[in-house]
Amino acid sequence: MPVIRFVREGRDVECYPGENLRDVALREGISLYGLKGQLGNCGGCGQCITCFVDVPDGASPGALSTRTAVEENKLRRRPNTWRLACQALVQDSLVVLTRPQMGLADAEARIAAAQAGGLPSGPTAWPAQELNEDEPEPDQELDDRAATPGDEA
Numbered sequence: 001m002p003v004i005r006f007v008r009e010g011r012d013v014e015c016y017p018g019e020n021l022r023d024v025a026l027r028e029g030i031s032l033y034g035l036k037g038q039l040g041n042c043g044g045c046g047q048c049i050t051c052f053v054d055v056p057d058g059a060s061p062g063a064l065s066t067r068t069a070v071e072e073n074k075l076r077r078r079p080n081t082w083r084l085a086c087q088a089l090v091q092d093s094l095v096v097l098t099r100p101q102m103g104l105a106d107a108e109a110r111i112a113a114a115q116a117g118g119l120p121s122g123p124t125a126w127p128a129q130e131l132n133e134d135e136p137e138p139d140q141e142l143d144d145r146a147a148t149p150g151d152e153a
């Protein structure tokens, strides 16, 4: 299943192939809108032009459906990597920067980090947490306890 890696939020979200990017983001509580969009958006009809996302170059070409006629019209003066989330269907894993019009101080570095190592095809914790090799992983610790009868007391 595709994974959407939301750079600004530092989250990976899994979805079904063909799901609408806006629908997935809203379901997961990820904010797509600046102030104007929060005050009044078109609900996904492609009319308000407030659900911008940036899908950086080189990140999974073909991961989204092709630009719709609405996007070709409404995004004429925007960067080529921008999409309207309400018009885009997710087909494969990809990296997404929400609200690109608001800027992000270290956007390039964060996007590069998000793209490094490729994208997962299933859910992961991201940014990856480094584990201390001396400490057991939480699941391993539980398994060890379960394997030692009589230690529960």
Ligand code: FES
Residues within 6 Å of the ligand: 041, 042, 043, 044, 045, 046, 047, 048, 049, 050, 051, 084, 085, 086, 087
């Ligand atoms: S929600 Fe209005 S254009 Fe996408």
